[in-house]
Amino acid sequence: MVRGLGGKVELLRGNSADWVSASDGAALFEDDRMRTFKGAWAQLAFEGGSSLRVAEESLIAFGGGITVERGSVEGELAAGLRLKTPTLEAETVASRDIGFR
């Protein structure tokens, strides 16, 4: 969900063709996209403990993880959260070796 924002931040819902202004506290769903304009930012929080700050002039998409299509994000990624960009896929894991049953 959106946990704070500043400037012009918009959401494109997965079931819509129109961008709408994002509001503080707005929930995020699969297939949603978010864009921030110059000077804008958004702080996002996820139930797994991940939190991301989206910088200005960024475009991100939600679904199967988080895709940064352009711009910058910074923050804490909980283990297992997938992060994608046009040129890479990243995944956080435990920093120690773990054996899974």
Place this chain on the structure above:
Amino acid sequence: MRERRQKKGHPLSAIRSPLSALGLAVVAMVGSARAEGPVDMGASVSVTVEANGDTTVEVKRGDLKVKSGGHEAWVGAGDSIRASKGKPLKKVLVGPVLVAPADQATVGTLDVGFTWQKVPGASRYLLELSTAPEFSSARSQTVDSTRGSLHLDPATWYWRVVAIDADGAPGKRSMPRRLTIDTTPPKLKTGKPEWR
């Protein structure tokens, strides 16, 4: 960046759930782990995607498994990697540690020498100076060694250094430093001597 072995039986590839359920999936994974002692999960990262899709990822805490163009790498805390379309993943050179002049130093000469520590993998360095802290309209000098020298006007300057690898790829910038050039001669004390 370092190569490490693939974790056995990693369940995370199955995550395809609504955002609200991502946390539950992670909790389930933690619950099925067998590890002695506390396990540090997750990572603190910074991701920047340029207009052409080139991506730079910096890991500040934790480990990140990164895949790009058929290559896979593990990026640990303090490291950065760059992914470009059609190119293998590349480690980003660290930011040089500046040596002299000290931060917030004041010098009385217009010809100023700058030094910094060597960065492994660097073939040259870009020294940047600006009178603006955001480095707008910066002056620059490319040098092969860890020292540069510039003739500057009296002003407050900000300077930083970027290491460049053999392929011309810039690394992370150093932390900037502030430098004041003041060539005003010291004021002489005038007045009548006091005879005792």
